[in-house]
Amino acid sequence: AQTVTQSQPEMSVQEAETVTLSCTYDTSESDYYLFWYKQPPSRQMILVIRQEAYKQQNATENRFSVNFQKAAKSFSLKISDSQLGDAAMYFCAYRRGGGYQKVTFGIGTKLQVIP
Amino acid sequence: DAGVIQSPRHEVTEMGQEVTLRCKPISGHDYLFWYRQTMMRGLELLIYFNNNVPIDDSGMPEDRFSAKMPNASFSTLKIQPSEPRDSAVYFCASSSSWAYEQYFGPGTRLTVT
Numbered sequence: 001a002q003t004v005t006q007s008q009p010e011m012s013v014q015e016a017e018t019v020t021l022s023c024t025y026d027t028s029e030s031d032y033y034l035f036w037y038k039q040p041p042s043r044q045m046i047l048v049i050r051q052e053a054y055k056q057q058n059a060t061e062n063r064f065s066v067n068f069q070k071a072a073k074s075f076s077l078k079i080s081d082s083q084l085g086d087a088a089m090y091f092c093a094y095r096r097g098g099g100y101q102k103v104t105f106g107i108g109t110k111l112q113v114i115p
Numbered sequence: 116d117a118g119v120i121q122s123p124r125h126e127v128t129e130m131g132q133e134v135t136l137r138c139k140p141i142s143g144h145d146y147l148f149w150y151r152q153t154m155m156r157g158l159e160l161l162i163y164f165n166n167n168v169p170i171d172d173s174g175m176p177e178d179r180f181s182a183k184m185p186n187a188s189f190s191t192l193k194i195q196p197s198e199p200r201d202s203a204v205y206f207c208a209s210s211s212s213w214a215y216e217q218y219f220g221p222g223t224r225l226t227v228t
Binding site for chain 1: 146148157158160163165171204206208210212215216217218219221222224
């Protein structure tokens, strides 16, 4: 079974600084997708970024980027120029490819942004 | 599109009562998921449907929980009878075969006293 591990229950970062959230996963599949979701205090789950396993290039969305290390099964999220609105729970998630729809989520990392 | 719609947003009920949570997926999406989120267990998949048919209900905790999807635009999650340990946030999400990610509703916070 696939597992997703987030080993940092809480992180903090100064406003305008950079922070990296860690995620590792376990799978025997070669075709899969990885995601980072953000859950602010409003509870709404929002997709931040996704990475296709077959792509070697790391995904980037504005201030958010990932470091995808396929061999190490590592998928970290880097947030640059942190803003107060980035404060939230962040969930790493895995989905097998080939039309398989079930997603496995990590336990989450709570990010605090210090003004 | 209005996104995934869930109702009610908050539900407070007494132990033993029946609770029904509702979800309207994004139009055109053929997959629908029900999740439960608690501090202790994180985000758990309860059940998911494809084209209104339940595909995997292995996450449904016990017989007190049931879910239906009578048509492509509506699903319910029912708990009968409810217990205090059912208190959690319940999310509905939808996706389509050609999309990568799931789109979540705002969740229903359930409190069973």
